Amino acid sequence: MRWLKCFVFVLLLVMVGCSPLTLSEESEEESVVVNTTEVEQNSCLAGEVYIVEEDTCVLPLECDDYDSCVARGDELVYLLEDEYGSLTAEESVSTDLEGTHDLYVYEIDNEKEMIFTDDDVTTEEIDYHAELWFDFAWLIPESEREDINQFIIFESGDTLAYVQQYDDSGQYWTLGMNKENIELASETMITYIHEYAHYLSLKDGEQNIWVELDACEDILIEDEGCFYEDAYLVYFYEQFWQRPSEYENDYVSEYATSSVFEDFAESFAHFVLTPQPVELKTLADEKIAFFYEWEYFVELRAQILTRAATWLVRAVV
Template identity: 55%
Template sequence: MEKNFLEAEEVEAIEVSIEADTLTQNGNASEEIELLDRCYENEVYIEEEEICTLAISCTDYDSCIAWGNAVIAELEESYGSLVLEESVATGDEGITVLTTYDVDNENEAIYTNANISKEEMDYHANLWFSFSWLIPEKYRKDINKFEVFKSGDTLAYVSLHDKYGKYWTLGMNNKNIELASETLVTYLHEYAHFLSLNHTQIDYWKGEKSCKSLYLQDSGCFYKEAYLTDFYSKFWESGDHGELQDFYVSKYAMSSPEEDFAESFAHFVLTQTPTGDTVREQKLLFFYQFEDLVELRTEILSRASTWVVRSVVENE
């Protein structure tokens, strides 16, 4: 593995810490710290995205896995599980779109011609920023529309909005999700759909009869090298599925290969590397075979650590 695994300048190794001493275990802020207008000493400022992230102190595949596990352990000690959920309902049924925005990823801004108040605009911008904080800009450039909707149970969705399968829309419920952990899982779940269903993964011009590889009714014809082609062949093709706790990370993952992939990806990022041999654990280990996904995990965790600290304090 080359030393420039993360394609970043070398930095001094910094002990993993999220400055938990400035917070009590239930998230109360120290009066001396103004969290939202500066970075902690162990964080770096990304000017283009106007966010603070934890300084990454790893340079290759193995050290980045270990670094990510240490970050997760620290966050879990302070805030509990990062994957605690009450509902992960997604999809675009039973929703009413309130406002649609164009996303300028380069300038980290959203725009609309809709007649809405500044208060609504600010709230919607914060919803988008909450998602974009977690996902580095280079990985989400093709998500260039954003919709805010109301719905009784749907939390979020992603959908194509061009016939070539390149550009995507992210939809988010207007109602704020109460659990920070559920917000994290929801964002990564939806990003995993984009990651696994975009034009580099699916041949949108082939129907079921002409497809020579994996065809899924709700998605299309996957290329042979697609993530889901491999995932399906390992975990769904045989039809051998057992109890929830041994085969799936959540009940929602049982509904389809696409949802299983998305839920498993979120747990791959937000939980420590498993050491067991259940099918459930093998699904998480599946992602570790891809160096680019381990790199993505590392970058997301550097952001999730600062996102969690500020989200907990801001919601107090």
């Protein structure tokens, strides 16, 4: 969950679990792309490629193994920082409206890239809400978000976004987004990627949601969830949170200090949106480097950045 700055951090998580994908599994679902050489062909700009199934334009991935995907990701980060400045800049502040108050619930058809609702909503509102959803859908490959198939618009003075599991099987997820538009493009990106990191660390296969916490025979983290031994969050917890640091420089952000769950999500977002650390001078650097231990994360980072580049050129006017 992403909270606005200047608010006391409270962890609200619905416990579920996640199973890591491999590069081979990812490649089996790879979308067909069409080279785009002319400006505005398929609404894509010169140098972009068009993903037919998603109606999305991306930059070429141009990597096919660990080293080349690390290099491609760093290349894109440097290019985007040169053009737009820091990709992790944030500026939102809290208001007096506490908690979240759901306004509209949309079901998502990821295959058709459509959202729909039975709620009483105007055409203008649904167009705006669709824009919020498709910002997220543009940044995250469809094959990596198929189980996020519900979208909630809410109002809140202290929460930007959240994700939560909403079905008894532990498979399907909701993305909630504040109705107020985030004006800073970098903050929109880091918010969506932060929430997506929660999904990655909590989705089906990461947690055992079928047992009571007091009956957990796997790894109990902060009395909040029963995690399998090979869960991403377990590795992160054992490396960084068995004795949490009290030093601010050991975290990528102030919000990351609030819990291992938020530290994981914030560190993942910085892993995606900053260059690979050359020297591990702080624990914060080590947390970013943690994600480079998985080839899956390295390729996913490169994929997200090819999308961030084409999203930013449209979002920043």
